[in-house]
Amino acid sequence: MTITTTNPERSDDALVTIDKETVAKVAKLARIKITEAEQEKFAGELTGIMNWIEQLSEVDTDGVEPLTSVVDVTLHQRKDEITDGDIRDKVLSNAPEAQEGFFVVPKVVE
C-alpha cells in the first residue's frame, strides 16, 4: 500500500477546486469572518485536502449500508422526568453579558 504525501493542490489535474468564492460561501455558512488574504490561503489548503480525500471514489460502495453506530446497542429510553433545574445563575455564570436572568446579545429586532 502506498500513501501519497504529495499535496495534490500543486498538481495540474486537480479533481476538485475550491476557489475563493466557495471558501467565502462556506465561511459565511460557518459564521467565521475571513479576510480576502485568508480566502486565498484556505482555498489552496482546502483544495489540497479535498483532493486527497477524493481517493475514496476508487472504492465501490454500492449496496453498503452507511455505518451509524459502532456499538450494536439499542438506545434505551429514560423516564420522561425532570432531574435538574433551578440553576439559572449557574447557566448564566459564564455569559459574556447577562442581565436580569437573561443572556444579552446585540439588538436583533428593530
Next chain:
Amino acid sequence: MSDLTNLTITEALDSLKKKEITSVELTEAHIQAMEQNRHLNAYIVETPELALDQARASDARRSGGDVGVIEGIPMGMKDLYCTAGVQTTAASKILEGFKPEYESTVSKNMLDEGMVMLGKLNLDEFAMGSSNETSGFGGVQNPWKRKGDDTVLVPGGSSGGSSAAVAARIAMGATGTDTGGSIRQPAAFTGICGIKPTYGRCSRWGIVAFASSLDQAGPMARTVEDCAVMLQAMAGYDAKDSTSVNCEVPDYRSLLTGDIRGMKVGIPKEYRIDGISDEISKLWDDGIAWLKDAGAEIVDISLPHTKYALPAYYIIAPAEASSNLARYDGVRYGLRVAPEGGNLIDMYEATRAAGFGDEVKRRIMIGTYVLSAGFYDAYYNKARKLRKLIWQDFDNAYKDVNVILTPTAPSAAFGVGEKSDDQIAMYLNDVFTVTTNLAGLPGMSIPAGLDANGLPLGLQLIGRPFDEGTVMNVAKVMEKAANFTAMPEMAQKKAA
C-alpha cells in the same frame, strides 16, 4: 525513598498503603516538579492549592480506611475535560476564562476514587492536531531530545500536554482523549503507555466534544498496569451519555496474568506501508518475536480498506466538528467580539474569527462543505460507507485472532515546525491509529524501543470490542519483553 516523582502509580499506591509516604508528600513533590518544568508548557492551568486540599482529604480518608482505586495519586487532566470551578479551554482562545459549573463524568469518577488533580494539561486546539502546535496557549515541548541535538521536538497530539507531563515526571498519570490517535501517538512520541478504550466504555459527558462518534477518553501512564488502574477508575456506564455502554467493567489488574499462550495475534499486511522507517519495521518484527516467545500464535491477516481510513476520517470528523463547534457563538460562554454597531451575525462571525485558530477553521469549513447541500451523499455518506467496510475488515479478522499488533505511528517525534505547514503530512501521523476509532475498537500504545537518535518508538495492540483486558494483558507481556527503561535526559538528571 527515591525521588517520589519517579514512582509508578502502583508503586505509589503500595507505599501509601504501607504508610511509607503520604499523599501530601507525593503531591508536594509533583507540585515542585511542575514548577521546575514550566518551560515544557505542559499545563495550561496549575491547581496546586486544590491538589493539596485533595491530598489532605485523601490522607484523611485513608486513615479512616476509605481507599479508592487511585487514592491519593497526583495526576493531570487534559484540558478538554470540564472541571468544576477550574478553567476549561480545550486549548482554544474561544473558551479562555470558561469555568464550568459541573464536573465531567470521567473526572468525577476519578475524584470519587481518590485522584489528586495537579492541573489542566495542554493539547491541540479542540484536540485537532498531532503535534500540540495548534494550541491557543502555545505548543508543548517533548521532554525527549535527539542524542546530541538540542532541537525542540513535539510531544505528539492532541494529548501532548498529557504525554509530556507523564514522561517528564510532572504527573504520575494523565487523562487523554482519542478521536483519531490522540492518546496513542503522543504516548509513542514520549515513551509512555496509553490506551483508547472501546467506544462507549468511558462516558463522554462533560468532555468538550470534537467528533462525537469517534471521541473516547482514556488513561496515559508509564506502565501498562498503571493504565489498568486508571482505566478502572475512569470507566463505567453513565446515563448522561446515551452512547455509554452498560456492560460490566472487569477488574483490569486481575486480567494482567502475563499468560498469552495459545492466543492468536494478527499482523495486518496493509500496515507495511511505504515511507515508514526500517527501524519501525524492525521493531514491529521484534514485537512479533516477543509474542511468539510468550506462546502466542502469529497469524497473517488482511484489513483491505486500511488505506481509506484517514480520508474517510477527514470527512466524518470535520463534519461532526462543524456541528459540535457551532455552539461557540459568543453568547453563552467564552469569548465575545462584538464589532461597534454590528448585529448578531456580525458578532458571531467576529467572535469565531478571533477565537478559533487556523486548523480549527479549516476543519469547520471542510465539515461545512461536505455537509452542504448537494455534497452530503458524495462525501458524508460515502465516508460512512467506507467506515462500515473498515468495521467489517476488523469484524472478519476477529473471527481468527484475539488481538492485532501494529506500529503506533509512522515516525518518532519530529521537530517543532517540521510538519505544521503541510496538513496532509501532519494528518498521516494517525495512519495506524485512526482505523480503531472508525471501528470503535480499543487500541493501546506501549513504548517498545528507541530509534538511532535515542527517541522512543511505540507498538500498538488493537483488541475486540470491550476486550481492553486482553489488550492490556498482551501489552504487559510486550512491556516485559521490551524492557523499556529509557527516560528523557532531563528526567534522568532529576532522578540522579
